[in-house]
Amino acid sequence: MNITDLRMLLELFGYLVRPLGVLVFGVAVGWLTVQAFKRDLLGWQMPLAALLGILAAFVLLGYWVEGGGTLGMFGLGAGAGVLVWGLIGSRPAKKEEEEDED
Numbered sequence: 001m002n003i004t005d006l007r008m009l010l011e012l013f014g015y016l017v018r019p020l021g022v023l024v025f026g027v028a029v030g031w032l033t034v035q036a037f038k039r040d041l042l043g044w045q046m047p048l049a050a051l052l053g054i055l056a057a058f059v060l061l062g063y064w065v066e067g068g069g070t071l072g073m074f075g076l077g078a079g080a081g082v083l084v085w086g087l088i089g090s091r092p093a094k095k096e097e098e099e100d101e102d
Helices: 003-038 045-064 068-089 096-101
Strands: none
Touching (some): 003 045, 003 068, 045 068
16 A cells, blocks of 8 residues: 555545545534523623624635535534524423422
């Protein structure tokens, strides 16, 4: 096995693993964005910075990364993170009075 074959093998491995890593990164970015919007005491600057940050991540990934799979997986991860943690945080809390009556 020469160095060219090894390089081609590592490139193939990179193309297969990169979308999974970007998916995890997208979920983390989505979670951080939702956390910035849930904090009421931080003012308007933090949610705006989080929103601009996630949009900038989309633009930079689309510009610098080869292939659409990476950008698509980041979009899926970020969307899933925002939806899942956005919906979990919006559930109404159960009142303790209702639990005592049962």
